[in-house]
Amino acid sequence: xSLKKGTLTFTRLRVADPLPPDFSIAFAxxxxxxxxxxxxxxxxxxxQGWTVLQDILDNxxxxxxxxxxxxxxxxxRIDRKKVPGALLRLRVLEAEQRLRGERGGKKLYREExxxxxxxxxxxxxxxxxxxxxxxxxCWNLSxxxxxxxxxxEKVLQEFQDFFRETxxxxxxxxxxxxxxxxxxxxxxxxxxxxxxxxxxxEFLTWLWFKSEERNGRIDLGxxxxxxxxxxxxxxxxxxxxxxxxxxxxxxxxxSLLEGKEALRxxxxxxxxxxxxxxxxxxxxxxxxxxxxxFQSMKVPAPAEEFxxxxxxxxxxxxxxxxxxxEKAVAVMDRLFTAFLALxxxxxxxxxxxxxxxxxxxxx
Numbered sequence: 001x002s003l004k005k006g007t008l009t010f011t012r013l014r015v016a017d018p019l020p021p022d023f024s025i026a027f028a029x030x031x032x033x034x035x036x037x038x039x040x041x042x043x044x045x046x047x048q049g050w051t052v053l054q055d056i057l058d059n060x061x062x063x064x065x066x067x068x069x070x071x072x073x074x075x076x077r078i079d080r081k082k083v084p085g086a087l088l089r090l091r092v093l094e095a096e097q098r099l100r101g102e103r104g105g106k107k108l109y110r111e112e113x114x115x116x117x118x119x120x121x122x123x124x125x126x127x128x129x130x131x132x133x134x135x136x137x138c139w140n141l142s143x144x145x146x147x148x149x150x151x152x153e154k155v156l157q158e159f160q161d162f163f164r165e166t167x168x169x170x171x172x173x174x175x176x177x178x179x180x181x182x183x184x185x186x187x188x189x190x191x192x193x194x195x196x197x198x199x200x201x202e203f204l205t206w207l208w209f210k211s212e213e214r215n216g217r218i219d220l221g222x223x224x225x226x227x228x229x230x231x232x233x234x235x236x237x238x239x240x241x242x243x244x245x246x247x248x249x250x251x252x253x254x255s256l257l258e259g260k261e262a263l264r265x266x267x268x269x270x271x272x273x274x275x276x277x278x279x280x281x282x283x284x285x286x287x288x289x290x291x292x293x294f295q296s297m298k299v300p301a302p303a304e305e306f307x308x309x310x311x312x313x314x315x316x317x318x319x320x321x322x323x324x325x326e327k328a329v330a331v332m333d334r335l336f337t338a339f340l341a342l343x344x345x346x347x348x349x350x351x352x353x354x355x356x357x358x359x360x361x362x363x
Contacts, residue, residue: 002149003053003073003136003318008285008297008325011151013160014178015144016170023141027072027167028061034166035059036077045125048078048162053136054314068319072139076148076159079130083121091120135159138322145174147325151293175200175292176336200289201237201268203339208234208259208269209355220334227277228335233286234259236267246270263359276328283328292332299324 002008020026036049036059052058052065053073066074095116096108108116135149137159148159160171172178177199208230210218216229234249236259247267249258259269269289276283285297299321342348 003138003321004314008149008299009151009293009295010147010149010297010325011156011291011293012174012329013146013148013156013171014174015139015146016172017168019141024067028066030166031066031074032061034162035061040079040081040130045081046078047130048076048158050166051075051077051134054318056134068315068322070140070142071319071322072137072141073318074137076135076137076162077132078135078155078158079132081125081128081130083124083128088117088121088124091124092117095120146171151288151291151295173291176333177340198268198290199340200292201270202343203336204269204272204287204289205263206339206343206351206355207335208272209358212358213354218335220331220338226331227275229275231273231275231284233271233273234269235271236262237270238265238267260359260362276331278327278331281324283324285328287332292336294329297325297328299328 031050034050036051037047040047049059050061051074052061053075054065056075056077058065061074066072096113099112099116100106100108133155135155137149138147140146148156150156150159156173163169163171177195207228211228211230216227218226218228220226232250235246236249237244237246239245245267247258247262249262271286271288273286274284276285281300283297283299286295287293288295342351
């Protein structure tokens, strides 16, 4: 995700611990202490640290460059070294051949081969140039929520671990059903069973139905209405792990026909490309249902604010982009809340019947 410009890809995480007193000062000290440094630990293939979001080469965090009102914005830089497998195998074979030659052709024991493999890998690692990756972060202090520019399981875990090491606070992945699950489980009612299965996929499947029910118009209540369309791409899946079966539908019309057929076969929507219109402003993004993640989000162009020198005010533009992101995410959260209330009510029986008719309709 790039908070400054372009499209945004992010996962939401919740800070598990309360902020300590005078956290603004503590934050500045901690983020500097764990800032990125251009060196690699001995025998390690990774170097990581925080950088200034507006300037990736600035690791000193001068002049409150991380502060935007109630937000803290910064980036995680991870440099990795990776030795190509083919090169490693070749160099290990060469090293084994040399060692056997020195011993007059005697066989090498397994322990010796393993030690040789490790030594060759470390030598190649020293010669390998690191590849940098940057992941923007936006921390809303009052809400205890962080947007992190990553989806992969590995990088999410690395971020959580490094965040904990830096700030002595835990992080957990956030989805809107995490708040509903404890109450539902304690009641032992129908939503509890639903929430422990695939709530995100069921929600997204319902959302497609609601979108088509009124040609994209969806009522949010209180005279609020949005336009939400499923565009170009659907990913449907049934089963899990080795037994998962996926169908990818692409194209404005193919997705409707093939997607409906996949629904009839019992599949649910795992991901979809959505177009969202709120008050004549338009967002487009890929929504991943399992973890309520947003990918390649296009936000409306922010209004240009000019400073004294005629340049666009960077802080104002960044704050507006954050506002636009929050606006789209808040609508998706409200839609899920509406779905959850309906899913746990007596009205769901009639809604499910309408969905069934919609799925089986072949027009």
